[in-house]
Amino acid sequence: MKRAIVLIVTGVAAAAAEGETKVKLPTGRADMARGEKLYEGHCALCHGTKGGGGRGPMLTQSKLRRAPDDAGLVKVIEEGIRGTEMPGAWALSPKEMRQTAAYVRALGRAGAGPVPGDPTRGAEIYRGKGACATCHSIKSAGGIAGPDLAGVGARRSAAYLRESLVDPEAATPEGYTLMKVATKAGGSVTGVRANEDSFSIQVRDDAGRTHSFWKHELAGIENQRGKSTMPSYRGQLSEAELTDLVAYLASLKERL
Amino acid sequence: MKVWLLLLASAAGSAQIQVPFERIRDADKEPGNWLTYSRDYTGQRYSPLDQIHTRNVARLRVAWVHQANELDPFETSPIVVDGTMFITAPPNVVEALDAKTGRVLWSYSKDIPKDLRLCCGKVNRGVAVLGDAVYYASLDAHLIALDARTGRVRWDVTLADYKLGYSSTGAPLAVKDKIVTGMAGGEFGVRGFLDAYDTKTGKQAWRFHTIPAKGEPGNETWEGDSWKTGSATTWVTGAYDPETNTVFWGTGNPGPDWNGDVRKGDNLFSDCLIALDADTGAKKWHFQYTPHDVHDWDSTQTPTLVEAVVQGQKRKMVVLANRNGFYSALDRTTGKFIAGRPYVKQTWASGLDEAGRPMRLPNTDPSVEGTLVWPSLGGGSNWYSATYSPKTSLYYVNVKERAGIFHKGDAEYKPGAFFNGGGQRDYKGEEGYGAVRALEVDSGQLRWEYRLHSPSHAGLMSTAGGLVFGSNGSSFFALDAQKGSLLWRFEGGGGIIANPITYLHEGKQYVAIASGHALFVFSLD
Numbered sequence: 001m002k003r004a005i006v007l008i009v010t011g012v013a014a015a016a017a018e019g020e021t022k023v024k025l026p027t028g029r030a031d032m033a034r035g036e037k038l039y040e041g042h043c044a045l046c047h048g049t050k051g052g053g054g055r056g057p058m059l060t061q062s063k064l065r066r067a068p069d070d071a072g073l074v075k076v077i078e079e080g081i082r083g084t085e086m087p088g089a090w091a092l093s094p095k096e097m098r099q100t101a102a103y104v105r106a107l108g109r110a111g112a113g114p115v116p117g118d119p120t121r122g123a124e125i126y127r128g129k130g131a132c133a134t135c136h137s138i139k140s141a142g143g144i145a146g147p148d149l150a151g152v153g154a155r156r157s158a159a160y161l162r163e164s165l166v167d168p169e170a171a172t173p174e175g176y177t178l179m180k181v182a183t184k185a186g187g188s189v190t191g192v193r194a195n196e197d198s199f200s201i202q203v204r205d206d207a208g209r210t211h212s213f214w215k216h217e218l219a220g221i222e223n224q225r226g227k228s229t230m231p232s233y234r235g236q237l238s239e240a241e242l243t244d245l246v247a248y249l250a251s252l253k254e255r256l
Numbered sequence: 257m258k259v260w261l262l263l264l265a266s267a268a269g270s271a272q273i274q275v276p277f278e279r280i281r282d283a284d285k286e287p288g289n290w291l292t293y294s295r296d297y298t299g300q301r302y303s304p305l306d307q308i309h310t311r312n313v314a315r316l317r318v319a320w321v322h323q324a325n326e327l328d329p330f331e332t333s334p335i336v337v338d339g340t341m342f343i344t345a346p347p348n349v350v351e352a353l354d355a356k357t358g359r360v361l362w363s364y365s366k367d368i369p370k371d372l373r374l375c376c377g378k379v380n381r382g383v384a385v386l387g388d389a390v391y392y393a394s395l396d397a398h399l400i401a402l403d404a405r406t407g408r409v410r411w412d413v414t415l416a417d418y419k420l421g422y423s424s425t426g427a428p429l430a431v432k433d434k435i436v437t438g439m440a441g442g443e444f445g446v447r448g449f450l451d452a453y454d455t456k457t458g459k460q461a462w463r464f465h466t467i468p469a470k471g472e473p474g475n476e477t478w479e480g481d482s483w484k485t486g487s488a489t490t491w492v493t494g495a496y497d498p499e500t501n502t503v504f505w506g507t508g509n510p511g512p513d514w515n516g517d518v519r520k521g522d523n524l525f526s527d528c529l530i531a532l533d534a535d536t537g538a539k540k541w542h543f544q545y546t547p548h549d550v551h552d553w554d555s556t557q558t559p560t561l562v563e564a565v566v567q568g569q570k571r572k573m574v575v576l577a578n579r580n581g582f583y584s585a586l587d588r589t590t591g592k593f594i595a596g597r598p599y600v601k602q603t604w605a606s607g608l609d610e611a612g613r614p615m616r617l618p619n620t621d622p623s624v625e626g627t628l629v630w631p632s633l634g635g636g637s638n639w640y641s642a643t644y645s646p647k648t649s650l651y652y653v654n655v656k657e658r659a660g661i662f663h664k665g666d667a668e669y670k671p672g673a674f675f676n677g678g679g680q681r682d683y684k685g686e687e688g689y690g691a692v693r694a695l696e697v698d699s700g701q702l703r704w705e706y707r708l709h710s711p712s713h714a715g716l717m718s719t720a721g722g723l724v725f726g727s728n729g730s731s732f733f734a735l736d737a738q739k740g741s742l743l744w745r746f747e748g749g750g751g752i753i754a755n756p757i758t759y760l761h762e763g764k765q766y767v768a769i770a771s772g773h774a775l776f777v778f779s780l781d
Contacts, residue, residue: 037624037625038624040625041624041625041626041663042626042663042681045681045684087681089679090674090676090679091514091663091665091676091678091679091680091681092665092679093665093666093667093668095666096665096666196709197709197710197728197729197730197731198707198708198709198710198728198729198731198733199731199745223687225687
């Protein structure tokens with residue numbers, strides 16, 4: 001194989017070869033066990049071991065927006081989703097894709113259960129005591145240091161949201177790698193890496209200003225991958241307040 | 257008046273294209289032209305041009321740009337003959353350009369069948385020129401002869417049936433009166449071959465199957481009928497030694513790529529360098545870099561022919577920084593291993609034995625849950641060219657320092673369908689990086705490296721001007737060939753997955769590289 005295979009056409013062709021007939025997902029115990037193993041190897045890194053979400057959406061929901069039916073789910077697994085980080089599973093055979101899809105549906109049936117807490121009180125904490133809007137936006141209203149949270153309730157499980165609040169560095173989002181850049185004049189800038197190559201780096205600070213540097217003009221660059229500027233809310237919010245805040249975030253189902 | 261016309265004609269380099277074999281064989285006599293994929297037959301991708309050198313390269317500027325009309329990867333390595341440049345472009349196009357201005361002289365395009373299956377996009381790496389014709393191995397596995405003056409088709413022959421997964425992406429190699437061409441399709445259970453065609457008639461002169469048939473030596477390295485779908489493709493241009501009339505060509509991964517259970521054995525001649533008689537296609541020797549490969553480490557990189565003194569003895573060698581992470585130098589007359597060592601981090605072998613065979617470590621094969629191995633599926637390097645400079649006696653290679661998590665999966669052959677038996681996903685535990693590394697040619701020992709932010713997927717070229725040209729991401733740059741320091745760079749605005757070339761026109765040296773969907777050509781201001 002030539003290189004990182006990005007432009008796989010296999011998905012399209014395989015779908016065409018099998019026709020547009022309804023996809024039947026396997027139900028046997030062996031198929032489900034295999035599906036679980038495949039899921040853990042190929043999907044769990046982004047979607048969480050039990051489908052709770054991470055870099056990718058949570059799958060513990062009966063309806064998946066991008067995969068309304070089983071044929072759609074297999075198609076998403078096969079081809080990925082253009083314009084997102086979801087890659088096509090070119091390493092899986094058609095049978096393995098159906099086994100994986102069957103396990104994903106099982107995660108959906110198991111469901112996440114109701115989220116405890118009062119979302120209305122949580123919204124007040126978000127705007128007030130938590131000061132979340134300083135760094136986060138919902139539909140572009142708010143700060144830009146952290147990710148936009150519109151639709152976060154459809155993408156991340158309550159457990160994941162709670163962990164993010166008490167231990168922000170447990171899973172830092174893609175595209176928010178923190179870099180500390182030191183200039184030869186003695187100054188320094190810390191911010192999110194907007195871009196970097198061998199010769200230059202562009203960093204966006206908390207205020208939204210972009211700083212661009214030629215690397216040969218710098219004294220040093222510190223990659224703070226895994227670090228987050230988000231404070232932990234452990235001890236800052238009571239257990240009840242955390243529960244309410246999670247309930248509010250989990251209620252944010254509507255995307256942009 | 258007549259005199260003036262003649263003068264103008266010669267000044268503008270408008271002589272008809274005529275490239276007999278001897279011109280390519282003696283390419284050093286006309287360093288201003290770039291007559292074959294690697295400029296000459298050695299595969300060194302070294303140019304004796306020195307007008308652009310270490311002290312003036314900082315003044316390099318864009319002379320012209322040629323845009324491709326399709327958004328597929330642009331991997332062409334141009335050929336330049338007496339003022340005309342021949343390139344391939346996506347989706348399935350050959351073009352002749354005026355090497356001075358970039359203006360299109362003619363364009364040839366072939367329709368692509370809708371059901372054509374490709375692993376990696378509508379890519380092509382260039383043409384061959386011989387006599388007054390241009391030879392193109394098209395995506396749907398045809399070899400096509402075009403009139404070099406007009407682009408009109410002279411003949412068009414089918415190499416293999418694209419419906420079974422066969423395709424072609426590499427530049428053919430013109431040798432004597434034949435066109436040698438490889439093929440692609442290593443993810444579709446094809447059976448690899450290397451072909452030669454008569455330039456006059458388009459008739460097949462010979463075919464070398466890279467997987468021996470039942471009863472032939474080497475077939476016993478494939479269990480059962482697995483040889484029929486064992487891949488071992490030939491998708492990158494090889495080298496040629498006129499002295500011994502030998503063609504050297506690399507072969508690709510065995511299929512299915514990541515599940516070796518269904519093809520037990522060494523799987524000859526996959527992941528090999530093969531040495532063939534150029535007239536008959538008869539095999540002289542082979543050397544297998546990765547016996548029973550399960551990581552998709554094709555060995556198709558262009559081999560480099562070099563002469564060097566090893567332990568006081570002058571040796572004719574063929575060297576390669578293999579995708580499997582090891583650099584190896586072979587005696588090119590016998591195919592015997594001389595020396596080798598890892599040139600990137602690798603975790604799958606404890607080293608090479610005395611015959612150059614890697615000593616595989618346990619628990620490094622792909623698994624259902626995933627196995628972490630260095631290097632990644634992309635390899636320590638890949639199809640793009642390394643370069644050797646006779647001036648520095650160094651071998652330069654653009655390396656990838658990156659791991660992959662290798663998965664094993666089902667491997668059921670269906671004609672024309674993907675047949676890979678697993679795959680790889682990126683290892684997120686650490687950020688990969690790249691480097692241009694200068695290696696001592698007789699041992700693979702590191703002399704210097706120029707570190708790059710990310711692993712590259714583009715080739716290198718060295719010049720008598722003391723330069724090594726290379727790419728990283730969308731940047732094209734020149735390094736000092738002695739020291740590895742950066743002397744010049746250019747942001748091309750689009751990913752570079754191509755080899756650079758250089759040529760002279762009307763006394764002026766140019767350097768060309770494809771970036772994104774454009775071919776950039778540079779000269780001093």
